[in-house]
Amino acid sequence: MTNILSLKYPNKSHRKDVVLPKHSVDLAEFFGIMMGDGGINNPWQITITVNSVKIYKNIGLCFTSYSPGLISQVAEIFAESGIMPHISNSGRDIFLYQASSVAKYLKVFGTANDRIGSVYKKWRDARAVEWATLER
Numbered sequence: 626m627t628n629i630l631s632l633k634y635p636n637k638s639h640r641k642d643v644v645l646p647k648h649s650v651d652l653a654e655f656f657g658i659m660m661g662d663g664g665i666n667n668p669w670q671i672t673i674t675v676n677s678v679k680i681y682k683n684i685g686l687c688f689t690s691y692s693p694g695l696i697s698q699v700a701e702i703f704a705e706s707g708i709m710p711h712i713s714n715s716g717r718d719i720f721l722y723q724a725s726s727v728a729k730y731l732k733v734f735g736t737a738n739d740r741i742g743s744v745y746k747k748w749r750d751a752r753a754v755e756w757a758t759l760e761r
Contacts, residue, residue: 660690
């Protein structure tokens with residue numbers, strides 16, 4: 626006889642009914658977080674990856690999706706907004722390599738992620754100090 630404790634999910638009582646949320650700013654932010662730092666690993670779990678420590682010499686942004694249609698639409702929106710997108714060879718990533726593209730992205734779209742805003746500010750302030758030192 627199989628030990629019931631050794632079964633991964635002996636009963637399915639952990640499953641809940643899904644209630645579709647109303648459209649809201651919070652829901653839009655959640656989808657932005659999921660598209661930027663999240664993923665769906667299996668039918669019952671999502672993950673969001675964060676990293677609070679990095680030192681940045683260069684600045685850039687990356688948007689990743691396995692949806693070719695979404696990648697195409699985001700790249701088109703960026704281009705129409707005057708932001709230079711670079712799509713990876715795999716077609717799953719859009720990179721903003723130029724500091725001017727990152728600045729324009731933040732000006733046009735902004736961010737609700739305090740970490741992104743603070744990283745950009747630290748990078749920009751460090752560059753200002755570096756340029757001031759070089760001009761001496």
